[in-house]
Amino acid sequence: MTPEKLALTTNSRARKPRSDGTPDNPLAAELTRTLGHKKVLHHLSERLNYRYDAIQFGVTPLAVVLPESTADVVAAVKAAKAAGVPIVGRGAASGLSGGVTPLQESLVISFTRMTGLHIFPERREAVAQPGVVTLKVTEAAKPHGLMYPPDPASFRTSTIGGNLGENAGGPMCFKYGVTGDYVRALEFVDVDGDVHRLTRDCYDLAGLLIGSEGTLGLITEATLRLIPPPKFTRTLMSHFAEVGQAAEAVSSAIAAGAVPSKLEFMDRACVGAVEDYLHLGLPRDADAVLLVDTDGDDAEIVAAELELVAQACAAAGGTVRRAANDAEADALWRARRSISPSLGRIRPQRMNEDIVVPRSALPDVVREIRALGDASPFHLVQFGHIGDGNLHPNIMFDPRTEDTHAVHDLAHKIALVAIRHGGVLSGEHGIGTMKRDFMRDAVDPVTLNVLRDVKRALDPANGLNPGKILPDLLMDER
Ligand SMILES: Cc1cc2nc3c(=O)[nH]c(=O)nc-3n(C[C@H](O)[C@H](O)[C@H](O)COP(=O)(O)OP(=O)(O)OC[C@H]3O[C@@H](n4cnc5c(N)ncnc54)[C@H](O)[C@@H]3O)c2cc1C
Structure with missing residues (x-):
């Protein structure tokens, strides 16, 4: 993401509505004619709501289509193509990488009415x-x-x-x-x-x-x-004096044959943020907390699998707390579920990294990222799906008062730590605009060109969500 995109900006180029309420641009007029008023938003006050995702604001779209069928999508795409306007597809806009933020005047196709x-x-x-x-x-x-x-x-x-x-x-x-x-x-x-x-x-x-x-x-x-749900689930929480112990516990539990259904990690700063918010009695001094579920259709096997994890945690130096029943399990998982609201209390905005590294590298990666956070002016917390090596270092900031260039630089340094340890930029949140500029560090030029060729093969004029993922294929190449 370019630093200026981090800022909470309004789009100075946003078109003003006409006083008679008719669409102010030919694309919106054509869409209204073909799809009808109920499926097209063209008033500025409506369009303004379609320029953001969960982390970033972009450019106000020219029009928003709310399709109710595939035929509506076809009509909208054809109209945008004829008008030479790019298209941004949009779901709930909960994305954390700038995927739905238009980078230029676009047609947003918002799928929220296609709920069959x-x-x-x-x-x-x-x-x-x-x-x-x-x-x-x-x-x-x-x-x-x-x-x-x-x-x-x-x-x-x-x-x-x-x-x-x-x-x-x-x-x-x-x-x-x-x-x-x-x-x-x-x-x-x-x-x-x-x-x-x-x-x-x-x-x-x-x-x-x-x-x-x-x-x-x-x-x-x-x-x-779809699959049948498991009949039984067991839960434990374990905390450790040192993050390396948690990673060691995870590796040895998996090596011993456990395949937990959930295996989540929170670092000290993350535990502190949740504790400040909810006062759940979490161990604030712990360097790392693991939350683990095992599940399956045989209660004894599920319990035995949880014991494998418990033994691995204890052997690595962890303190283990098993949930005796569903209510206790739910109480333990409340800590994990509450991370997002807890972080929202620290700063109004956060940049949520999504790196994946080999599990064996996790202790070094967590420590190196923590050191980067300590050396920066920002509050940084780490949590993630440790079983997959998927870590979410979150940089908390206030775009009104803090240097968003420095946020971007810190995010870049974190990405470089992941790459140096054999990791990748994204486990589940995507590249979007946030990590687009880091792609050159993560992907070799030959492979990057193959990705560009794929994009060109399916979208030669770069009309679909331009400016996302690929660093070299920017909007001005349309
Ligand atoms: C509090 C919080 C917690 C989160 N936790 C997780 C998590 O645990 N795991 C995780 O993976 N993510 C998580 N996310 C990120 C986000 O919710 C996911 O990326 C989710 O998949 C986005 O869904 P959405 O409907 O909001 O998509 P949007 O943000 O609207 O769109 C995401 C991307 O998909 C594209 N898109 C949307 N619809 C279509 C379509 N019909 N066809 C083609 N492309 C389309 C958009 O153009 C965009 O690039 C979290 C986000 C928040 C705010």
Whole structure:
């Protein structure tokens, strides 16, 4: 992300509405003519709401379409193409990498009205339109004895389209896999307005669309795999005097055969932030806290697996607390669920990194990042899905009073730590604009060119979400 994009800015170029209330630009007028007033937002006060995600403001769009069907999406794409206006697909805008912020005057296609959802229990499948809220899939599957495992912490607001756009993960993904692992088929609209149906049996084009952040096509339907939920779950919390002990405990538990369904890490600063907020009695002195679930259909095996983890934690020097029942488990998990609101009390804005490093490198990585935070003027906390080596260092800042260039520099240094330890820039939040400038550090030039070739093959004129992911393919190349 360029530093200026961090700032809470309004778009000085935002067009003013006409006094008679008619659209003030030809694209909005054409869309209103083809789709009708109810599906097109063109008033400035409405459009202003569609220029941000959870971390960043962008440029106010020319118009917003609220499609109710694939045919509406096709009509909107064709109109934007004819007008030479780029398109930004948008779900709930809970993204943490600037994926939905328009970088120039654009058409935003917001999928929140495409909420069709059908469960096919006999096939163990859900067919969902992109605007379906993630949690709704599991809620609809539950009466049929099924569940949808991908569980981003934002699952009460995030949409299936946004989850597919970012290939979202969550605490359960260590054992159960990420969004892409549950996709059997996709329907998408390409930049010309043509509709495609993809399965995954050859060339896995659906796989290419998943995690492409709306830069290759607009997903209009997904066929998702469902599974029966585990019958039993057990929970423990363990805290450690030193972060290396926590990483060692995780590695030896996994080496001993445990496959926890959730394996979450919080560093000292993160525990402190949650404790300041909720006073749960968490160990403030601990350098690291682990939260662990094991699950399965056999109570004894689930309990034995939890014991494997408990023994590994104790052997590494951790203090272990097992939840005796569901209520106690829920109380322990409250700490993890409360991270976001706790951090919101420290500063109004945060830059949420999403690096993934080999588990063996975690102790060094956590220490190096902590040292970077200590040497900076910013409050920095770390937490993440430690089973996958997925770490979320969060830089807290106030864009009104603090130097956003320095935030960007610190985020870049954190990215470089991950890369130096053999890691990658993103586990689940995507690249967007936030990490676009770091791609040159993370991906070699030859591979970067292959990525550009893929983009050119599917979107030659760079009309879909321009300026995202690829550092060399900027808006002015359109
Ligand atoms: C408090 C909080 C906790 C979070 N926890 C997690 C977590 O645990 N795991 C995780 O992975 N993420 C997490 N996130 C990040 C975010 O919620 C996810 O990235 C989520 O998948 C975004 O969904 P959305 O509907 O808000 O998508 P948006 O933010 O609206 O869009 C995300 C991207 O997908 C593209 N897109 C949207 N719809 C479509 C479509 N139909 N076709 C093609 N592209 C499309 C957009 O252009 C954009 O690039 C968290 C965010 C917050 C605020």
